[in-house]
Amino acid sequence: MSIFRLAHLSDLHLPPPKGAFGWRDLLSKRLLSRIAWRRKGEEHRPEVLAALVADLKGQAHDHIAITGDLTNFASKVELEAARRWLEALGPARDITVSPGNHDALIDPGQAQPFASWAPWLGDSGEANFPQVRVRDGVAVFNLCSAVPTALHLATGQLGAAQLERLDALLGDSTYHDLFRVVLLHHPPVPGAVSKRKSLVDQDDLRALLARHGADLVLHGHAHEAMVATTPGPDGTMIPVLGVPSASAAGGLGHPAARWHGVEIARQADGSREVKVVARGLDPKTSQVAELGRYVLTQAGRLAPQRG
Known part of the structure; x- marks a missing residue:
């Protein structure tokens, strides 16, 4: 039996560095985001993220998946700071980043706004x-639902x-015998978030998955x-898992920071068993600890691991 361990974290909201917000942003959507950050900054704490990452590095993992919102205003200064943070996290080939809506807050006026993140987006060396x-x-299909939106919207597309x-990629037989993982920032299921935050073409994505x-x-x-x-095909169900913000202190009605370890165990007969280990900030101790262990059922649900 071999085990592939995929660590999943999301919504880092790294603290904005000096120069992340300029006078030109007073006439853009970044102004509203800046006002909101005055409140959210109390929730997204760099020391919480640091503790979570230290815990992640102390656990066995083969690859790290980050599903977006590394930044807050999507400024060039922030994107560059996020690149440096990723470099410190580990080798680019072992980390895959799917950008979030905060990483594409406004139109950057360039064809590939995530060009500086290219080594963490895939193996092509390009930001596509x-x-x-x-x-x-394991085949990791990395998507990007991050697009600039109008005021008061956080939709993805x-x-x-x-x-x-x-x-074409999902239909390619090259990947059919592999464990296929799809990454994106916005949840592709109805009702997961409000309409103003939803993935507008989620029906099209679900049709492809089906x-x-x-x-x-x-x-x-x-x-x-x-x-x-x-x-999925032939009456199967594909599990869809989301994770809380990796920097959340646990206020504003949201759960505290957490990351998930997805353990994909391949048996000698070709079958697979998938377990999910939840680790995060324990509200009782304010320390990062194991919060639960679960087994992924054939129905695509999580059941507590026993024994």
Whole structure:
């Protein structure tokens, strides 16, 4: 039996460095985000994120998936600071980043706004989507739902071109015998978030998953530990898992910081067993600890691991 361990964290909201907000931003959506940060800054604490990352590094893992919102205003200064943070986290080939809506807050006026993050987006060296990374029997399909939006909106969109490429990739027999994990920031299931925060073309994505299948979908955005399913081929159900913010102190109605370890165990007969280990800030001790162990059922749900 071999085990591939995928660590999932999301919504880091790294503290804005000096120069992240300029006078030109007074006439853009960044002004509202800056006002909101005065409140959110008390919730998203760098020391909490540091403790969570230290715990993650102390646990066995083969790859790290980060599903967006590394920044707050999507300024060039923030994007560069996030790149340096990623460099400190570990080798780029072992980390995959799917950008979030805060990473694309306004139109950057350039074709590839995430060019500086390219080593963490996939193996192509380019900032395009989707990309597929194959690691020890696991295929990670990295999508980008981050698009600039109007005031008071935090919606996401994959777009026709990205969905068309994803259709071809999921249908490629090269990946059919691998454990297929799909990454994106916005949850692709109805009701997970309000309409103003939703993935506008989620029906199109679910149609692709129903046609081609996948083994797991990971997302962020909701700042909640979420468990849902979406239909796969032939009546199967694909599990969809979300994780709380990795920097949340536990106020403002959201749960405290957490990361998930997804353990994919391959048996000699070709079958797979998937377990999820939840680790995060224990509100009783304010220390990062194990919060629970779960087994992924055939129905795509999590059941507490016994024994």
